[in-house]
Amino acid sequence: MKDGFIKVAAITPNIKVADCIYNTEKILEKVHELSKLHVKIMVFPExxxxxxxxxxxxxQDVLLxxxxxxxxxxxxETASIDxxxxxxxxxxxxSKLYNVxxxxxxxxxxxxxxxHYLPTYGEFYEGRHFAKGKPEYEMIRFNGQDIPFGMNLLFTCENMEHVVLSAELCEDLWVPCPPSTFHALNGAxxxxxxxxxxxxVGKTNYRQNLVSLHSARLICGYIYASAGRGESTQDLVFGGHKLISENGSILAESKPFTDDVIISEIDVNRLSFERRKMSTYSSGSFDLPNYDCDNNNYCNIYFSFEKEETALSRQYxxxxxxxxxxxxxxxxxxxILxxxxxxxxxxxxxxxxxxxxxxISGGLDSTLALLVCARAFDILGLDRSGIISVxxxxxxxxxxxxNNACKLTNTLGATLKEIPISDSVIQxxxxxxxxxNVHDVTYENGQAxxxxxxxxxxxxxxGGIVIGTGDLSELALGWATYNGDHMSMYGVNASIPKTLxxxxxxxxxxxxxxxxxxxxLRDILDTPVSPELxxxxxxxxxxKTEDIVGPYELHDFYLYYSLRAGFTPEKTLRIAARTFEGDYDEETLLKWLKNFYRRFFSQQFKRSCLPDGPKVGSVALSPRGDLRMPSDASSRIWMDRL
Structure with missing residues (x-):
């Protein structure tokens, strides 16, 4: 459960219709099997x-x-199962029967x-047997205990604050306003x-989209476990479809018509981070009959997990x-183009x-900027000769x-202008x-x-404007000369990371x-990244830039998971070690992660006065619409964790 990860499973046991003893044996087999794998949340079918x-x-009384x-x-038999x-x-x-x-x-x-929502069509005529569940909870007596009974129950882990669980059953998800909407708004x-x-035919894909989009809309983890082949009787066939989704991403999905188990880890810390970021994620913004979005009508039931580190199986x-x-x-x-x-x-x-x-330098960034300019001129119906490529x-x-800079410009039909700057810089x-003869930062920045x-x-x-060529990765690291390549009238690559x-x-x-x-273009792609200063x-x-600041694939990885996902430094390092295993050792990963944080904090002053540029993705560093960060913020508590 370290770093907010909790291991979960969706299970379809092979059952026999109406054989409670056999079914219970199969359920217990799966529980004990998954307990050995340290699964903390297990979901079985309806x-x-x-x-x-x-x-x-x-x-029938016998069945009940x-x-x-x-x-x-x-x-x-699960008293020892955590x-x-x-x-x-x-x-x-x-005297009412409920599907619970x-x-x-x-x-x-x-x-x-x-x-709550009981289908009343075709074979699914649940209203014949079951009563609708109500949102309001009450206490009922079961096996000598008073137990909460109702839809509005939240199961909260006391020693893992972001683990708040709730449940809904099958059709509840398929209606226009599922109960889980309100569960999530109240903290689930x-x-x-x-x-x-x-x-x-086609229902599997629809179900997958439904679960994925619902988890995205609610910013939640969603564990879906459906009945399998043991239920396939008379007129219906059941496929045991299982899904584990997190904020729109399918983490695990079962193959069709398999009674098996899927396992993954849901990152509740990231879910909490995403909700904090979204100011419109609020329980008080609307109200519907029979639901109270202000938490007056919910019952919180508390439990605790034994602390342990969750081994990760999910991929990044x-x-x-x-x-x-x-x-x-x-x-x-x-x-994006x-x-x-x-x-x-x-x-x-x-x-x-x-x-x-x-x-135009013959490097990747200026190449992309020139290609974008060519597209823009084509859209406007302007002659590409109006693109002054210097x-x-x-x-x-x-x-x-x-040579690549010259060939690229001429091939695209832009105007090539060559202006050697050596004499000006020497003066x-x-x-x-x-x-x-002193090749220091002044030597480099003077040219830029x-x-x-x-x-x-x-x-x-x-009579034109200067188009900036610097990319998002360079902005994050401050790898730009202040009032040099840092400045332009419009930076078309401002939100494009180097890997992209x-x-x-x-x-x-x-x-x-x-x-x-x-x-x-392919020769430019094969050219090492360099400012050539x-x-x-x-x-x-x-x-070579990456010899100095570190591999861009690492810095883009660090940028995404620290800024977009809100991961702590140690969590970022943990998933980097797993993701880049065999490519970089942990010492190298730590070295460049420290460099990333050091530069990210110390170079904010360059980002505080960025030119305009189009935002194309979920991560951008514009001081106006995206990253509101003090230029003199201390990196101490982040660096201390590393």
Missing amino acids: LSITGYTVHDLFL EEARNNLIKICN AVLFIGLPLEVK CAVLHKGKILGFVPK TIIANLSASNEM DKHPFVPGNIQLRNERCEE KMQAMGLVKRIEHIGIKTVTLG TMPAFGTTDRTY HFKDIGQDI RERTQVLMDVANKT VRYLVGYYADTCGNDKLAFI LPPEDGKISQ
Whole structure:
């Protein structure tokens, strides 16, 4: 349970309809098996003790008594099991029969949650046997104990504050306003759904979308366990579909028609972080009949888990900004390029200009910026010759990058302007007393600022604006010269991380339909990332950015999970060690994570005065609409944890 992870499971035991003894044995087998795997939340299907398809046998005293007796047996045989169990059975209360979920922990029944929405069509005629559950809870007597009975029950872990559980049953999810909506608004972070949903063509995909989107809307974990082949009787077939979802992401899903178990870990700390971020996530913003969103009508039942570290089975993407699915990745790349271009289109239209200026280096960032400019000009119906692409050779420029910059500009039909800056920089060094043989930060930044001055003046001369090329990763690390490449009139790459820049350029190469352009773009992709501010060695790039600040794939990983997901430094390191196992050792991961936090805090002053740029993803660092962070905030408590 370290770092907010809690191991959960959805289970479909192989049952026999109306055989409570057999079904209970199968349930207990799974409980003991999963307990050895340290699963803390186990969800079984609807009416799993009796079976769902017993029809009018639900009215038989024999079946109801056996269901009660076998629930008591489960309690007795799980007294040492440190897990919360959600198990379905029919339960008679005040001469009414209810389809309920019994919630157990260490042999104790914490509460009974009745189903509210009873289907009354086809084979699913539950209204024939069951009464509707009510939101208001009451205390009922069961096996010599007073136990809460009602829909509005929250099961809260006292020693893990973000673990708040609730339950709903099958059809409750499929209605326009599910009960779990109110459970979540009153604090539930994990919803258990005990279901007996039959299979039909297309229903599996619909169910998957339903669970995924519902967990996203509620910002919750959702565990869905449906009845399996043991229920397949008469006119219906049951597939045992199981899903574990977290805030819209499917963490685990069963194969069709399998009575098995799925296991994953839900991150309740992240769910809490996401809810804190969303100011509209509020229980008092609306009200509906029979529900009280202000928590006056909810019963909190408390329990405690034994503390232990949760072993992780879930996977994290090495490149969280880049979709893993190739088709989705291509769609996302096209969407992002359009968003970047349309942001620039608006700026050009508003100012009323016909030219833009940007520095072209033969590197990835300036390449992407030039491609975006070309798209924007095409949308506006402007001649691409209005794109003034300026190459400014200096002390660190290599033939490879210079040639690629020139070829790229000419192939796209932009205007190439070559302005060598070495003489200007040498004169500037003389003016300020800088020894040209001392390759320090002044040596590097003097070139960067000279380039920006040239671009600004060329833009003035041609009646345009300067397009910034710096990306999100560089902004996060402060890897930019203040008032050098840090400054522009519009930064089209401002919310594009370096790992995504690479995919965008690669996508353009694959889809442009121009072999010459594609060849140039692929050579740029193969070129080491470098600001080229130090003299080359044997004609090759000597200054490689990732040797200095660290691998961008690590920094983008750290940026996403620390800023977007709100992970603590130690949690970020933990999942990085798991994700990059075999690529980097933990010492290397820790080294660059420390560097990330150090630079992220110390370089905020550069981000406090960023130019405008289009936001295309969920992580951005604009001081106006995204990251409101003091320029002088201390990193001490974050660094101390590392």
